[in-house]
Amino acid sequence: MSEKWDKESILSLSGAFQTCRILLTAAELDLFTILSDGPKSVEDIARDKSWDERGLRIVMDALAATGFLQKSAEGSYSADETMLKLMAKNGSQSILPLVLHRNRMWESWSKLTEIVKTGSNPNPLGMASRTSEEVQDFIDAMHVVGSVMANRIVESLDLAPFKRMLDVGGASGTYIMAFLRKAPHMKATLFDFPRVVEMGRNRLTQHGFIDRVEIVAGDYTKDELPSGHDLVLLSAIIHSNSRDVNRMLYGKIFRSLDPGGTVLIRDYVLDESRTNPPDGAIFAVNMLCATSAGDSYTLKEIREDLETSGFVSVNLIRNGANMDQLISAEKPR
Known part of the structure; x- marks a missing residue:
C-alpha cells in the first residue's frame, strides 16, 4: 500500500x-x-x-x-x-562497509536530477572505475547484506539434484558458502573480475570452503563462462545491465550449462505496474544513478529474455519484498 x-x-x-x-x-x-x-x-x-x-x-x-x-x-x-x-571497523557485527557504500551512493544520487533531464549518467559506478579501497568496501558491503539473506534463500531450495554450481559475479563467495553449507555433496565455481576473485579466495579459505571451489577470473561481458555445471546462480546481477546485455549473459549461461541444468536469478522482480515491491521501484532509481543502463525488471521481461536465449519453464519460485525473489529456468535436455 x-x-x-x-x-x-x-x-x-x-x-x-x-x-x-x-x-x-x-x-x-x-x-x-x-x-x-x-x-x-x-x-x-x-x-x-x-x-x-x-x-x-x-x-x-x-x-x-x-x-x-x-x-x-x-x-x-x-x-x-x-x-x-x-x-567500528573491528566491531563483531560491523555494518561499516555497507554504510560506507551508502556514503558513495550519496554522491551518485546527487546527480539524479541531471540524469533525469539529460538521460545520461556522466559517471556510472562500474567496477573498473572504482579504486581498490572502493572495491573492497563494496564487496564487504555486499557480504554484510548477503550473509543472512543467502541462508534464507538457500533454505527455500531443494539442492539434492545438483552437483556443481557456477556463481556468476560471485564476489567474495557469500552465496557459494551458503549453498555448500546446506549441500555437502556439491562443489562450486566462483566467476568474477580478477581483483574480486582474490577477495573470494581469501574469504573461502578463511571459512574452510576453498577445497570445494574453483576460482575463475573473467568478465562475463567479454568472456565465455566455464562449463560443466548443472546450476548457475545470478545473484543481484541483472539489475546492473540493460536487457540487451542480460540476453547476451543468458546466452552464455545457456551454453555453459549442462543439458537439463537450471539457472537461478535472485533480484527484485517488479509487477507489471513497476511499483511493487516498492523497494524494487526505488532500487531502479539507484540503478539510474549508478549505472548507464541498469533497471529493476518485471517477471514478463525476464521471462521473455530467458526464453529468447533458449530457456524453458521460467517461473517465479520465491516471492518477497527485499531483493529476495527467485526466478528459475531450465535448459532443455
Missing part, C-alpha cells in the same frame, strides 16, 4: 538527509573505530588526525544529540557497546 503523506511528513522527510549525512561523515572519518578504545576529547582527536577542531566538535555534538555518541560533563565523547559493535 502506498505511503500516505501530509505536510508534516513531507517536511520531515525533506530534512531527514541532515541526520543521515552526519552519520555518513562519522563513518567516513571512522569516528567509532577511533572511540573503540575509550572516551576521547575533540582536542585529542583533532590533534591526532590534524582535523579542524571546530568542525569536529560540531559534528560530534550532533552525533551526541542524536544518540549515536555520548558526551560527558567533562566534554569527552564515547560510543556505547551497540554502536561500537555495529559501526
Whole structure:
C-alpha cells in the first residue's frame, strides 16, 4: 500500500538527509573505530588526525544529540557497546562497509536530477572505475547484506539434484558458502573480475570452503563462462545491465550449462505496474544513478529474455519484498 503523506511528513522527510549525512561523515572519518578504545576529547582527536577542531566538535555534538555518541560533563565523547559493535571497523557485527557504500551512493544520487533531464549518467559506478579501497568496501558491503539473506534463500531450495554450481559475479563467495553449507555433496565455481576473485579466495579459505571451489577470473561481458555445471546462480546481477546485455549473459549461461541444468536469478522482480515491491521501484532509481543502463525488471521481461536465449519453464519460485525473489529456468535436455 502506498505511503500516505501530509505536510508534516513531507517536511520531515525533506530534512531527514541532515541526520543521515552526519552519520555518513562519522563513518567516513571512522569516528567509532577511533572511540573503540575509550572516551576521547575533540582536542585529542583533532590533534591526532590534524582535523579542524571546530568542525569536529560540531559534528560530534550532533552525533551526541542524536544518540549515536555520548558526551560527558567533562566534554569527552564515547560510543556505547551497540554502536561500537555495529559501526567500528573491528566491531563483531560491523555494518561499516555497507554504510560506507551508502556514503558513495550519496554522491551518485546527487546527480539524479541531471540524469533525469539529460538521460545520461556522466559517471556510472562500474567496477573498473572504482579504486581498490572502493572495491573492497563494496564487496564487504555486499557480504554484510548477503550473509543472512543467502541462508534464507538457500533454505527455500531443494539442492539434492545438483552437483556443481557456477556463481556468476560471485564476489567474495557469500552465496557459494551458503549453498555448500546446506549441500555437502556439491562443489562450486566462483566467476568474477580478477581483483574480486582474490577477495573470494581469501574469504573461502578463511571459512574452510576453498577445497570445494574453483576460482575463475573473467568478465562475463567479454568472456565465455566455464562449463560443466548443472546450476548457475545470478545473484543481484541483472539489475546492473540493460536487457540487451542480460540476453547476451543468458546466452552464455545457456551454453555453459549442462543439458537439463537450471539457472537461478535472485533480484527484485517488479509487477507489471513497476511499483511493487516498492523497494524494487526505488532500487531502479539507484540503478539510474549508478549505472548507464541498469533497471529493476518485471517477471514478463525476464521471462521473455530467458526464453529468447533458449530457456524453458521460467517461473517465479520465491516471492518477497527485499531483493529476495527467485526466478528459475531450465535448459532443455
